[in-house]
Amino acid sequence: MRRNRVRRMTAVAAAAAAVFATASAAQVHVARVSDGSRAASPLQQILDWIKAPAKAKKVYRIAWLKADANNPYTIAERNGGLAAAKVFGASVKVFDAAFNPTTQLRQLQDALTAYNAHKFDGIVVEPVAGQVICGRVKAAVAAGVPVAVDNQPLCGDDGYTEGTVGYAGLQLQRYFDAHVRYAFSSCKTKCEAAVITGPVGFDVTTKGENAVKTMSARYPNVKVVVNQASDFSAQQGFSIMRDALTAHPNIEVVISEWDDEMVGVIRAIKAAGKTPGKDVRIYSNGADKTGTALVRNGSMTETTMLQPYEEGFYAMHEMMRYLITGKKTVGTLWTGEDPLVKKIGSLFITKANVGKWKPEY
Numbered sequence: 041m042r043r044n045r046v047r048r049m050t051a052v053a054a055a056a057a058a059v060f061a062t063a064s065a066a067q068v069h070v071a072r073v074s075d076g077s078r079a080a081s082p083l084q085q086i087l088d089w090i091k092a093p094a095k096a097k098k099v100y101r102i103a104w105l106k107a108d109a110n111n112p113y114t115i116a117e118r119n120g121g122l123a124a125a126k127v128f129g130a131s132v133k134v135f136d137a138a139f140n141p142t143t144q145l146r147q148l149q150d151a152l153t154a155y156n157a158h159k160f161d162g163i164v165v166e167p168v169a170g171q172v173i174c175g176r177v178k179a180a181v182a183a184g185v186p187v188a189v190d191n192q193p194l195c196g197d198d199g200y201t202e203g204t205v206g207y208a209g210l211q212l213q214r215y216f217d218a219h220v221r222y223a224f225s226s227c228k229t230k231c232e233a234a235v236i237t238g239p240v241g242f243d244v245t246t247k248g249e250n251a252v253k254t255m256s257a258r259y260p261n262v263k264v265v266v267n268q269a270s271d272f273s274a275q276q277g278f279s280i281m282r283d284a285l286t287a288h289p290n291i292e293v294v295i296s297e298w299d300d301e302m303v304g305v306i307r308a309i310k311a312a313g314k315t316p317g318k319d320v321r322i323y324s325n326g327a328d329k330t331g332t333a334l335v336r337n338g339s340m341t342e343t344t345m346l347q348p349y350e351e352g353f354y355a356m357h358e359m360m361r362y363l364i365t366g367k368k369t370v371g372t373l374w375t376g377e378d379p380l381v382k383k384i385g386s387l388f389i390t391k392a393n394v395g396k397w398k399p400e401y
Contacts, residue, residue: 082206082373086357093357094364096128102359103151103160105144107168107191109136112328112401113348114166117191121164121352128360133160141169148173152180162186162205162359166352170194170243178203186362190355191348192243199372206358206369210347210376211244215387216251218376219344222388223295223323224259226341233293234266234284236277236301245269248297265291270301278304285312296324299331299343306339317341327389329399335389342390349400350375 079085104121108114118134125132135151137144144167154160163180165187167173174195181187181203188205193212200207223233235252238245249267256264266284270276277296284291285308296302302324309316316322321341324331331343358369376387384396 079370082200082369082371083354083375083377085367085369086206086208086354086361086373087379089361090357093127093360096130096360096364100128100130100161100360100363101159102130102132102162102164102356103135103154104132104164104166104356105135105137105147105151106166107137107144108139109134110138113346116401117166117348117352119352120349120354121190121356124353124356124360128364130360132356137168139168141172144168145173145176148176152176152185155185162188162363164188164190164355164359165194166191166355167194168192171196177201186359188355188359188362190351199374200370204368205362206355206373208354208358208373208375209351210374211247212372212374213247213250214374215344215376216244216247217254218387219323219325220248220251220255220295221258222342222344223293223321224255224262226321226323227259227262227293230261230263231292232263232265232288232290233295234281234288234291235264235268236280236294236296236305237267237269238272238297240269244297252295262293272298272301274301274304274307276304277301278308281305281308282311285309285314291320294320294322296322299324299326299328299334299340302334302340303330306334327397327399328401332389332394332397332399335391335394338391342388344387345381345384345389345397347375347378347380347400350378350380354378 102125106114109118122132135147137147151160151163170193177187177194186205189207191209193199193207194201198212237248252264265288268280270280294305302322306316309320314320317338317340324340324343327343327345334340335343354373362368381387384393389397
């Protein structure tokens with residue numbers, strides 16, 4: 041959910057850094073049925089529900105608090121949620137926080153006021169900053185308000201937050217660990233790497249930094265010679281990579297958190313007289329239309345997929361399942377294990393499987 045948000049993101053980053061910067065260790069929640077046995081995984085529960093959903097006995101009204109509603113990523117996510125709601129004839133009012141955590145907190149209060157006035161039956165939240173709205177959501181959940189969460193988690197949790205209807209998302213710590221591990225493992229001998237993250241204090245940046253720290257300990261042959269935050273723009277990608285190659289001309293690996301930024305990185309690599317994808321391998325995030333095209337033409341070695349449509353789709357199904365049956369999806373529904381990933385064969389989009397992947401935004 042990062043595209044076209046650079047100015048808005050950097051404007052709130054400094055003020056919100058203290059509440060953004062949380063990436064706790066992965067939490068494991070296992071649901072149990074009344075006889076004490078383990079329930080199916082959250083993903084399997086929802087897949088089973090999707091195959092044979094119960095019918096809604098009324099028109100349910102959902103408030104969807106979206107981090108943003110007007111960029112390609114969040115539009116794809118919205119489409120997934122609306123497709124799920126349509127199955128049940130539910131109505132959905134979308135709130136657009138425009139990536140502003142203060143705006144979302146105010147919108148949450150508006151949605152809760154409307155809920156108490158019986159204008160909504162449930163609330164789905166895509167957090168701008170999970171910690172900013174954490175306390176208010178927890179109070180609402182304790183009061184019996186059905187809340188489902190998609191994309192970024194709440195309250196510093198790395199996935200499901202206790203008491204909520206459910207959580208569906210991909211960009212948890214395990215996602216960033218896998219991404220950095222994949223890039224580092226490409227170095228069979230000693231090699232130098234450059235890391236380009238997002239804005240300081242954002243959840244995804246913190247998780248990316250955690251992954252680099254963890255994998256650096258596991259791959260001592262990889263030396264990270266540049267580790268710099270960015271605003272996800274191609275212009276800044278060019279500037280960072282140009283300076284990186286000037287100071288460290290032997291860089292072999294670039295690890296990034298956003299495909300579009302790699303357009304600038306590739307330009308800098310070419311300006312240094314090197315061949316991107318060959319002399320310098322690039323491992324990015326997104327697998328959007330830009331990233332997929334760069335993998336296909338060989339400029340990028342790999343891009344790790346994001347799944348906005350599935351995030352919205354599964355989270356809305358979690359909400360509808362609860363409203364119709366009273367069953368919460370307790371635990372983390374990580375989309376990195378869903379049927380789409382199994383069909384592609386991996387989260388990692390490379391030249392070997394890019395033909396199987398259709399960008400979602």
